[in-house]
Amino acid sequence: MDTAGKIIKCKAAVAWEIGKPLSIEEIEVEAPKANEVRIKMVATGICRTDDHVLKGALKGIDFPVILGHEGAGIIESIGDGVTGLKPGDKVIPLCIPQCGKCSSCLNPNTNCCLKTHLSESQNVMPDKTSRFLCKGKAAYHFLWTSTFSEYTVVPVDSVAKIDNRAPMDKACLFGCGFSTGYGAVINTAKVEPGSTCAVFGLGGIGLSTVIGCKSAGAERIIAIDINSGKFHIAKDFGATECINPLNYSKPIQEVITEMTNGGVHYSFECIGNTDTMKAALECCHIGYGTSVIIGEAPSAAQISFDPILLFTGRTWKGSIFGGWKSKESVPRLVDEFMANKFNLDGLVSHTLPFHQINKGFELLRSGNSIRTILMF
Template identity: 65%
Template sequence: MSTAGKVIKCKAAVLWEEKKPFSIEEVEVAPPKAHEVRIKMVATGICRSDDHVVSGSFHWPLPVILGHEAAGIVESVGEGVTSVKPGDKVIPLFNPQCGKCKVCKHPEGNVCLKSSLQQPQGTLIDGTSRFTCRGKPINHFIHTSTFCQYTVVDEMAVVKIDAASPLEKVCLIGCGFTTGYGSAVKVAKVTQGSTCAVFGLGGVGLSVIMGCKAAGASRIIGVDINKNKFAKAKEVGATECINPQDYNKPIEEVLKELSDGGVDFSFEVIGRLDTMLSALLCCQNSYGVSVIVGVPPDSQNIPMNPMLLLTGRIWKGGIFGGFKSKDSVPKLVADFMAKKFSLDPLITNVLPFEKINEGFELLRSGKSIRTILTF
C-alpha cells in the first residue's frame, strides 16, 4: 500500500532539552508539500556538530530532530519536484544549493543564501514543520533531520546519487568526509610537496589528512592529545603525529621547529578557540594558509594581533569543504565507487538507530571515529 500523500507514523530520536539524552518517540511525518521530498532513511552518521546542539554550544530551537549526515531512498515527492523521484537513492544536504541566489551563482561561494546555517530556523523554507510528536510540532535541523525513519526536505537540500552505492558508507559524504577532504583540496588548495598540520584526528580530521595526501603533500603532521588516534591517522596518510601534552612549550612553537619556521598549511578540526589560534601561529608567516574546519562555540571571539596576517598569512574557513553540494556530492560518490578513496577507515561502529545514545557516548569518550546508525 502506497504511503504517498499520507502521514507516516515512525520512530525518531527527539531532543527535548539540552544536555539530556535523546528520546526515541513515535512521530508523525506529514507528506511533502510542493518542491519538497520525503525520504526513507537508511543510514546516518553521528557527527560532532549534532553533539554541539546537545551540549548547548550550538543553540537551536527545541524540541528538535537532529542528524545531518545521511543517505536514504526517496519515498514520495511534492508537486513540482523534478530532480529526484520515488525510489532514487539520495543524500540530504545540510548545506543546500538553490542554484539561483548570488552565492550559488558565484564560482567560489557555497553557503546558499537560503541556508539555515547562518540563521537557525527549525522549519522548512515555507516556515512550517513536517514533524509532530505528542501533538506538538517538532523543529527541523539544518534542512535535514536525519535521526528519524522518514524525513522531509526541500528539493534544494537533496541530491540523487549512484543507484549502486552502499548507503551505509556514502552517508559520510553528506558531511564528515566531504568537509574534511574538501578543506584540503578545495578550501586550502594544498600543493604538491607541501607540509601540513592537522589539529584534531576525529573523522573530519582524518578526512583532511586524506585530502592532503590526495593533493600531494609530502609531510602531514597530525596533532591530538589522544594518542590512540595516531595509528589510524598514519593509516590514512599522516607521516607523523604529536601530542601537545608531551612538550613544555606551545604546540605552535613545536610545529615551527619541526617545519623549518612554519608549515605551509594548517587545519583546525576541533572547534576550540585556543587551537584555532595555535593553528594560525604555526603557519609560515609569509605564505602559510590556515583553515578553520571545526565549528566554534557560539558567541565567542578570538583576540588576535592583525600583524599575524599583515605579513602574508591567510586565515580562512569553509563549510562543507567549500563544495557546492548539489554539484559535488554525486561526483564524490562516483569517485568513491571508482575506488579513488575509501570510507572504511572512518567507520568504527555500526549500531541500530535505537542505540543512538550509546553512539553519542562513543563519540564523547573518543572511542569512535564515526558511528553509523542503521534503520
C-alpha cells in the first residue's frame, strides 16, 4: 500500500530520560512537509555522541528524544519543493547540514553550516514542530537525523543521495564516524607525506583517522589506547606503533615526545576527554606541531593548559565532521569507497538487529566494540 502523504506507524528506540535504557516503542511518523523527505532506515551505527546524551553530558536536548545520527536508508516519500531526490533513492541523513546559502556554506574554509545544532536547536524540524508522536505526545528529533527509528523525517539540507549500489551497512559509516576521522586528517590537519602522527583513541573515529594518516602518506603513525585489544586492528589499518598509557609510569605525552625526538608533526584526539586533548597538544613538536580535536567533550567540560605551548609555535585546531561540506562531499566519499580507495571492513566489530540496540550501547561502554551497526 502506498504510504506517501500518510502517517506511518513503526518502531523506534525512544530515550525517555537521562540515565535510562532506550525503550523500543511504536511511534507515528508524519508525512514530510515542504522541503523535507521521509526515509526508511536500513542501517545505523552507534556513536559516542549518542551515549553522551543518554548520560546527560550534552546540553540542550529535550526528552523524550529519538537519537541516532549515523545511518543510511531509502527515501519513502518527499515533500513539496524537493528537487534532485525521489522515492527509492539511497541516502545518508547528515548530522551537519549544508544549506548552501549561509556565510559558512559560502566560505570554502569551513563546513559549519549555520543551521547546525551549534547555531540553532535541532530538537524539532525547521518549522519548530516534531514529526514524531509516541504514546500521544511529541517525541523530539536529534540533529535532524534521528536514525534510531524505522522511519525518520529529515530536512532536504540534511540528506545526501548516494550510489544506489552502496552496501548500507558500510554506507552508514559515512554519516559520522569514518567521514569525521578521515576528514580531520585530509581537510583539517592536511597531513603531509613523511609525517609522524599520533592518534589518541582507537574507536571508529580513531581508526578512521589512522586510515586517513596512512592515505596521506604519513611515515610513522603512533596509535594510543588503554585497550590493547584494539592494536591489531590499528596495525591492519596502517599504524606503525601502538602504545598503552597504562604500561608507563610517566605521562603518555612525555613517552611520545621521547619516542619522536621532540614530538610529532600531527596529533589527533578522538575521544572527547579534556585530559587527552591536553596530552595530544603537549606531544606535538615545538614550533610546527599541529594537534586536532575530533572527539566531542561533555558540555560542561573545561580545559586549561600552559599558553607557552601555543606561544612557541604549536597549532591547536578543531574539526567537526572532518571538515567536509556534507551534502556535496558525502556522495563523493561513498564513490571513493565503491572504487576501493579504502576498506572499511575492520571498522565494524558487531552487527545486531535493531531491537538489540541497548546491547550495542553496552558494547560501546565496555570498550568491547569498534562500531556496532544496527540493521532494521
